[in-house]
Amino acid sequence: MIKKTTRDSILSVLKAGLRINSKLYSILKKYNISEQQFNILRILRGRKNKPSNLITLQERMVHKMSNTTRLVDKLIRKKYVRRTLCKTNRRKIEIFITDKGLEVLSLIDPIIDKNEELLAVNLSEEEKKQLIYLSNKLAI
């Protein structure tokens, strides 16, 4: 018989994750950008001018691998990223964030930050550290 605390700890984290997800999602929606697209833009910015290929992106994405090809397609259509063929290895593509992509990020970032602060407002600094520690030990 499974312990109630076991089940509840998993359920609590699952639900908290869903609440976070839906909050961030509702913000990004206004900018006509999906969470995963946002995630890709942030990864690209983080890599400065180093090019990224699809596998690099997939590895670093928060969410499960979806269809990164098509996610990038959508970002290209919005002119937030550009894609070129890798010259040394023609199987690879190289993906860069554009100035327009950086702009939209700088627009969204402070709003996400503010909301993340709101999401965590009930936790003290010590509690946040504890939560990081504990949730990292869950489900690995």
Place this chain on the structure above:
Amino acid sequence: MIKKTTRDSILSVLKAGLRINSKLYSILKKYNISEQQFNILRILRGRKNKPSNLITLQERMVHKMSNTTRLVDKLIRKKYVRRTLCKTNRRKIEIFITDKGLEVLSLIDPIIDKNEELLAVNLSEEEKKQLIYLSNKLAI
């Protein structure tokens, strides 16, 4: 400037939630049942023989409201639930779990339980309680 602990606490919980999700999903997939369908079946079982309508289900579902009508459709096709019209209020439908639905639950339950225990294996009883407390304070 947002604190690293704030951002990390949210990211850790988000990722832990995704890990839980993907673990449970991969189990249920083998039984050709989605998480949300499983969730509905458990809710129905929990309500014994009391009928449930769509709104009851929606309120209790862990995941965001998807399309409950169609989820129930799929469960009916598998003969795990049945649906009748409410006699006193013809806007409502009444949904019940069938014996076949109960059977499939009793098949899956122990496997889910075992995996939930595995997911939480690195946490002590005290830590689980702490995690429940902290994650419930996040994102509300």
Place this chain on the structure above:
DNA sequence: ATTATATATTTGTTATGACGAATATTGTTT
């Protein structure tokens, strides 16, 4: 009674996720 409003469900549409197959290129083995 007629109109308006609220409730409960269903349906249509678009976008995305999951996953496997297909294609192209590169690297390795014989």
Place this chain on the structure above:
DNA sequence: AAACAATATTCGTCATAACAAATATATAAT
């Protein structure tokens, strides 16, 4: 070099999520 395996990406398909609109019934207001 030919055959084969490994790597990187793209494409096809189906299921589901998100959301809006439509439909049907019930309740309330005039």
